[in-house]
């Protein structure tokens with residue numbers, strides 16, 4: 001260990017919190033504001049139990065898919081109604097926890113909220129306020145290693161969202177069905193760009209030349225993976241916008257722009 005490092009903490013022996021002079025605090029601040037606003041909106045909508053389905057055009061918001069509660073509009077329940085209708089249980093309570101865990105354990109979001117909420121550390125070369133650092137070696141952060149399994153769950157839920165979108169197109173084409181389509185494409189791009197997906201596609205082989213199709217898939221996933229942060233934010237935007245649009249049409253605030261049907 002160099003003489004400029006404190007052997008007991010592994011940290012640089014400088015009294016200043018950081019020597020950085022740039023606006024290092026801006027990204028964690030923006031992440032804090034963006035993630036807080038999104039979680040607040042999603043929580044309100046998930047528990048609202050209203051304005052989630054437009055029967056006329058078959059629009060179902062992703063926040064209520066699949067709609068498993070006995071309180072769901074029957075046409076919106078494509079996979080049955082097995083949950084009780086109580087105010088504290090979101091209608092899509094069987095899938096929302098997996099989507100939440102998928103995002104919570106995502107490599108990018110971990111970086112974002114460790115910095116923005118726990119200041120651990122708030123940015124590169126900026127000391128964190130905590131005295132001890134145990135990383136992800138103990139409960140509950142040890143659970144971050146389950147990300148790969150949440151990826152499988154999220155992929156299944158993306159298939160369900162795709163099915164919802166296709167059903168909407170069977171009713172014709174409107175701005176709403178196009179918004180559902182854009183959201184599904186963005187969700188697939190985010191899901192496929194997952195680091196676990198990249199490792200599943202290209203891992204556990206010693207020689208790419210013997211697995212040309214997996215190599216091709218790995219190259220494709222790797223290209224998407226380089227945009228994972230952008231796709232993480234894009235999908236937060238498309239999810240909220242899609243939900244808001246369906247709510248606005250379902251509530252009668254706006255009428256859907258119809259192109260066909």
Ligand code: FES
Pocket residue numbers: 102105106107108109147151190191193194195196197228
């Ligand atoms: Fe972000 Fe898997 S690493 S979704």
